[in-house]
Amino acid sequence: MLALPGAAIAGNQKEEALADSVRLALANAIKDPAPPSPTFRNDADRQRYQLWLATMSARLQRKLPDDQTRNEFLATAWYEARRAGLDPGLVLGLIQVESAYRKYAVSIAGARGYMQVMPFWTNVIGDRNRSALFHMQTNLRYGCAILRMYLDMEGGNLYLALGRYNGSRGRPDYPNAVLKAWNNWK
Template structure:
């Protein structure tokens, strides 16, 4: 028997929403870009951090459209989203939280370097490489930066016993202040929190 739990209700709501959008824009919508469709299909098929392909497709389609204003190339956008989801999941974090931190830290510029030397998409301080005995690591590399950033953020959340405000302030080096956590939370609810 079909059980109406939260996950199924959300799936139904998304289906109805998609049907509504599709019918509302019938005739005005341009055909889907075959390149994006192909990239999305490949990304969904290879997204190992999702429980099923439906969840992968829903999340990737949703986040892909949101990220398009910051990352123009569809292939780079989908590769980034897949890596963010994978590293966030590995570290026990919500991918939307990681996207929010990235939004505030670098505005999705993987080549970003701050005035104090923090590097990459999650603005990781280079001293961490020496702390773990890996001075050769390249923090501009997207996968490396996400692994470091997600691991550090997850550690701070555990250290602060789930207090996200304190953990985010610790991540930013502003423990005791709330301006940075507020920026991240605002980005999450304005741009990245699933509707």
């Protein structure tokens, strides 16, 4: 397998029994192969996005030094977060805690990629292609869809949803770390 410096700190997401409607909704959420292409209602929204992209790019430059890689990553993270109804800053904070922005991060539990998605998800809602979890857009799409599902399951309680995402529901360390990291990306 891949030998990487420093283990990612993802917990062990639990494979849970899902209602067929939830499984179908998640499968549809990750299915769309279209690349991120943000659309804006007006010029003010476009300008806010461009300001966000420039600001986040400057903050992330140390972790992702290549301009093209960094800008593609940020555009994809923004797109997938918004697509799932999440704050892009929350997603960036989660990625900071989960993988420290390492595309090929693998946790001790076997979670993969930027958002540390457990491979069982490819069987539950995907096409069983576990190696696709190292593809940036695929990983971000899975991670955002899964976090959205957990938020819905927890009635909008972000603290519990983050714990469920990490496999540490009810323990404060992980949700607190993500919430703290999120403040860096607001």
